Amino acid sequence: MGRRDRTSEESDDGGGTTPEDSFGRLTNTTRLEILRTLATGDTPLDYTDLFERVSVTDSGQFNYHLRQLVDEYVDKAERGYALTQSGRQAANLLATNSLQGGTSRQFRRIDSRCGGCGSAAVEIGYREGEGIVRCPDCDRQLARFDFPPAAATAYSLEEFVDAFARRTRAYFGLADDGICPFCAHSLSFEIRPSAATRPDDVPAVGTCTECPAGIRAPIGLLLSTRARILSAFADVGVNLRETPFWELDWCTLDAPEIRRTDPLAVELDVEIAGQSTRVVVDSEAEILEFDR
Template sequence: MNDGHDASPGHGADAGVAANDADAADADATDAAGASPDEVDDAGASAVAPDDAFAALADETRLRTVRALASADRPLGFTELFERVADDPDGPSAGFAYHLRQLTDRYVRTDDDGRYRPTFAGRQAARALDAGVYTERVDRDPEPVDGDCPVCGAAALEARIADNHVGVACTDCATELLALPFPPGGVRDRDTDEVLPAFDAYHRARLRQLADGVCPDCAGRAEGKITFVEPAELPDAAEAGERDADAADAPARPVVAGACADCDFRVRVPVSVALAEHPAVVAFCDDHGIDVRERPIWNLGSEWAEGVLSTDPPAVRVSVAGDGETLRLLVGDGPTVVETDRVTAAEDDRSGTGPTERSTEGGPEGDDADDQAATAAGSS
């Protein structure tokens, strides 16, 4: 794949015009001249100051160069790269040689034969530009979404795409079920009914990485902790005026707060969402004809419920109801599933922990709506 400027046969290794040959030699001789020296730590990692790193990209020619190399299917010689990037491919290339030097080592490197290819940083920069991460902001009018609200049961769900975030909310009970960032490239050229499956797949994959202790943004060390969120802190708090006054007295709700030790990655999702692909859950749902992969992460369904057993240490009971049977998971911090058990509907009712009755330490017993609100709200 290229950026639309095909090179003529013979360009690249053969070099073409004498002036361009001279510029290429000059560029090769001074590859590192424009780059700030990296500081190398004891582990062999090197770093450059952030302002220097971004300054190297602060030119349209350099941005086009990085994107041209990233989109090419092979390394490019100086002449061929110049022809793909320059506004006037027949003009002098001395200025281009200067810009190439500013990119060398950090975003561009040369092979032994003098051809140019992007570094890891160069590819990442090009991908971020193609995805519109730094250049695009997507806002759309809300649109209806199929399905019933897991909190109130109303068929009143709508998708909200604003400021490069995608969310699903219920207009009947004013509950925001889920709202998470989504790159603009994921929305571009897609209708909303195409955006939502992509959004679902994107965040399922990220949550799997978080569960494995890997940051989905930087691949650093990440972990999840169970925390408890007061109703006023939930994403739909701005709409609190539209909710019942009793909502202010609702108990704190458990969420999994994920964070990375090496970057500023942060995420907050309901405990049930973090456990949706746990092996015990998948097996139970398969036994009862429920395909958890068909349930979007913003609406796992009315079969799910949560109850807070303890806040210190954190302990949450998550339950999934099937046909005449309930799977119960005792969840500790991490989140870590400490124990699982299956009980029949009769056993569940006798224990007082069925999906229609949940006790919360320090708080009143809740009904179905309260429990499902706990599974639905709290994302960011």
């Protein structure tokens, strides 16, 4: 019996909670404050400690809103109150400020070089929930990907650059392993020339079986997370995990070439220690050839 079948049976027996009900329990500032308090304090907290740490002064109102959270988001035990797993996830979402729009960070020059033109004028900024790396000299966008608003504004410039590069690579690595980095359901990639935003682009498009998250990636970026590629660079003393991916032209900018269409095979030249190495992948971005 599959996951969907089990979920359906549990719901029929009355054991499940609908997403609408779950979100509905969080539509109050007092309840959100209770979650934040339990997330940041030493838990479990007894009733008096919890009441004193939130701003509401009416005990009746506090009791009502606390009851709405108990069981699903808050665990009530003999020692006091603590977050459930769902409560921790809700508190984590609040900590990211992901539901709060309008967060931005001005573009600033960083200590990095453009993988396309070699310019040192590379900049990073933040808009609409995404970190953006661009090169003003060649007018190219080198990277753009999801990043939590709270962290984007809390980090220093250097910390933001490092966190954005590492997190983006980690997300694509997880996606390349077949796990959606947003909901953890199954995700698969397909080389889809029709999804190109540039005439010479041949992107890999990741589709999740459950959530609406869609990941569009340069083939080179996916390859940069693969063990065979990482090992080849390590053999010449280069740790790809420590190298911002936008500094590598083959990783984000170089256009793959379609070797054949039926079945689809795409090739990309990867520069390793100054030498061009050809990598060929199939329609699902699996490596067919690696001349190394």
